[in-house]
Amino acid sequence: xxxxxxxxxxxxxxxxxxxxxxxxxxxxxxxxxxxxxxxxxxxxxxxxxxxxxxxxxxxxxxxxxxxxxxxxxxxxxxxxxxxxxxxxxxxxxxxxxxxxxxxxxxxxxxxxxxxxxxxxxxxxxxxxxxxxxxxxxxxxxxxxxxxxxxxxxxxxxxxxxxxxxxxxxxxxxxxxxxxxxxxxxxxxxxxxxxxxxxxxxxxxxxxxxxxxxxxxxxxxxxxxxxxxxxxxxxxxxxxxxxxxxxxxxxxxxxxxxxxxxxxxxxxxxxxxxxxxxxxxxxxxxxxxxxxxxxxxxxxxxxxxxxxxxxxxxxxxxxxxxxxxxxxxxxxxxxxxxxxxxxxxxxxxxxxxxxxxxxxxxxxxxxxxxxxxxxxxxxx
Numbered sequence: 483x484x485x486x487x488x489x490x491x492x493x494x495x496x497x498x499x500x501x502x503x504x505x506x507x508x509x510x511x512x513x514x515x516x517x518x519x520x521x522x523x524x525x526x527x528x529x530x531x532x533x534x535x536x537x538x539x540x541x542x543x544x545x546x547x548x549x550x551x552x553x554x555x556x557x558x559x560x561x562x563x564x565x566x567x568x569x570x571x572x573x574x575x576x577x578x579x580x581x582x583x584x585x586x587x588x589x590x591x592x593x594x595x596x597x598x599x600x601x602x603x604x605x606x607x608x609x610x611x612x613x614x615x616x617x618x619x620x621x622x623x624x625x626x627x628x629x630x631x632x633x634x635x636x637x638x639x640x641x642x643x644x645x646x647x648x649x650x651x652x653x654x655x656x657x658x659x660x661x662x663x664x665x666x667x668x669x670x671x672x673x674x675x676x677x678x679x680x681x682x683x684x685x686x687x688x689x690x691x692x693x694x695x696x697x698x699x700x701x702x703x704x705x706x707x708x709x710x711x712x713x714x715x716x717x718x719x720x721x722x723x724x725x726x727x728x729x730x731x732x733x734x735x736x737x738x739x740x741x742x743x744x745x746x747x748x749x750x751x752x753x754x755x756x757x758x759x760x761x762x763x764x765x766x767x768x769x770x771x772x773x774x775x776x777x778x779x780x781x782x783x784x785x786x787x788x789x790x791x792x793x794x795x796x797x798x799x800x801x802x803x804x805x806x807x808x809x810x811x812x813x814x815x816x817x818x819x820x821x822x823x824x825x826x827x828x829x830x831x832x833x834x835x836x837x838x839x840x841x842x843x844x845x846x847x848x849x850x851x852x853x854x855x856x857x858x859x860x861x
Contacts, residue, residue, distance in 0.1 A: 494579030527775035537591030552835035597774030598633025614772030710743035
C-alpha cells in the first residue's frame, strides 16, 4: 500500500525534499531563527467567497512534541480572504519539515468541509448524506468523512467512521443487490427480512423499470415499513430529473403513500440540490464533496526575531506581521497582534500549543459541526 504511516508524517519524513534540505542548511550554517509562520488563503476558487477551516485536530497531533507555540482560530471557523487562520512560532528548524504535511491536511480537510457546507446551505433544512468514499483512497476514508461531517452533512456512509469518529454510518442497498436477484420486489423483501429492524427501509427504485412504477411497487411490497424510495437515476436516463421526481411524488401521494420520503443521489451538486430541495426529502452527495475545488491554504513567514525583537517581514504579495482576527458584531477586523481592538470585538486566534504541548481541550466532532452550522445560516 502506497501510504505514509502516522510516524512518518509526525517525524517529518512525509515532506518535500527542499524543506528537508533547508532545515539542514539553516541548522548547519547557524542562520536558524525564531519565526512566525502564518497560514491563510489569499484567493478562493471561482464562485467561492468563504471557506470552512478544518483539519486542526490532525495538525495539532502532527506538531505536538515540537518546541513551538501554535495559535489558531477554532476548527470549523468560516473564514474569508487574507484572514490569519493559524500561526506557528518557534525556531524554523523545529517545524520546517512539517510544512508539506500541515498544508496537505489543512487544504484537503478545508476543501472538503467547505464544499460540504456549500451543499448543506443549498439543501436548507433537507437531509444531506455523504456517499463519496468510492472517490478517494481508502486509507483516508475517516478523514474525508470527518471533514464532510464538520462541513454540515447530516450523515456519512463509511463503516470506519463509527470506529474513528463515533459516527454511525447510514445506507441501505446498492444496485448490485437488485441486479443479482433479478427482481426488485424480491430484493426489497429480502432486504427487509434480513436487515436490522432499526435500519430505515429505503428502496432503490431505478434499476430495471420506470422510477414512478417501481416506487409504487415498492410501496405495495413493503407497505407501512417503507420509509422512503431512492432515485439514483443515471444521467443518460434522467431527462428532466425534476419532472421524474414530481411524477414519483404524485403517484405515491394518490396511492396512499404520502408518508414515503424521496431520496435522490448520483452526480448531485449545489445547483441541482437547490433546484430540487422543495420536492426532495434527502440528498445523497458523493463526488462533488469528495473531490471539491481546492481551497489553497498557504503558509508564509510573516515575522522574524532579530536583535531581541520581532521584525515584520514577508515575501511580496503577503502582509507582514503577526496578526489577530476579530469578529465585531457582523464585521471582521484583521489587526496587528499588539494593537487593541475596538470594544466588543472578539479575538478568534488563541494559543493551542505552548512549548510543544497542546493546552486546549479539543471540541467534539458534533460541537464543531454545530459551530459551522450556526455560522453558515447566518452568513
